Amino acid sequence: MRDIPTITTEELKRKLEAGEKLLLVDVREDEEVASGKIPTAIHIKMGDIPANLDYFDKNKEYIFICRSSYRSERVCEYLQEQGYKVRNMVGGMLEWSGDVE
Template identity: 65%
Template sequence: MTEMKEITTEELLKKIEAGEQLELVDVREDDEVAQGIIPGAKHIRMGTIPENLDKFDKDKEYIMICRSGNRSGQVCRFMQEQGYQVTNMVGGMLEWEGETK
């Protein structure tokens, strides 16, 4: 089992501020996302990830986001098993201090 890659909210904020092109995926529920999502993140609810795998490209790396980092961690493990490159944002939106929209 490969170890799961992780990124902190601070590290992610630095990458965004540096203008890096990142693939961000927010796996929270609709009502949670309504309270604010990182600009540029795609919203694909955790429960719908399996049926949406065709929207992901195995050559790209995705940063998965949820409220605390738990659900996105589960999604990362699942997607890693399917051969996708994923990184979990540890601490989730609870620790996110950057911009939201």
């Protein structure tokens, strides 16, 4: 199994605050996202990822987010196997201290 690149919640927060344009994908369920997500993240549930591969561009890197980083890591493994550039936000929304909407 290949290693999944990661990013910490603090690193991500700093990059967003610096104005970096990052591609964030929240893979939690609808009811979880309803309690708040990172403002620039798009929401594609974990189970809907295989049907939405057309959304992803193999030339871009995507940062995946879930509640604790377990599901997002599974999504990263799956997409990495398909040849996509991925990064997992370690700690998930449980550790996120930045803005939410």
